[in-house]
Amino acid sequence: MNMFGGGFKIFGILFGLVFFLLILAAVIIVIIYVVRSQSRQTSMPPRKNEALEIAKTRYAKGEISKEEYEALVKELQR
Structure with a gap:
């Protein structure tokens, strides 16, 4: 055992x-x-206000045109 x-x-x-x-x-x-x-x-994803600030900064730096900026703002304000 x-x-x-x-x-x-x-x-x-x-x-x-x-x-x-x-x-x-x-x-x-x-x-x-x-x-x-x-x-x-x-x-x-970033909030709308942050996205608007990014768009403003890019427009101010000349990275995007006025038309692109306006299109972005219009889209973000929906």
Whole structure:
């Protein structure tokens, strides 16, 4: 007789190991999901006022023409 009391205890040990690995994988998946969702929230598009300021700055620097500036302002004020 061995110290485990029988030959079928090894299946219990293997089941415990598999169960532990499944829980560990689930925790890792949840952590990855949370990190990715946080990074999506921080990369939100600029608000209208910020976009208008950017358009004004670009127009002042001469990066866009008057027509392009007016089109941008009209689009952003919708």
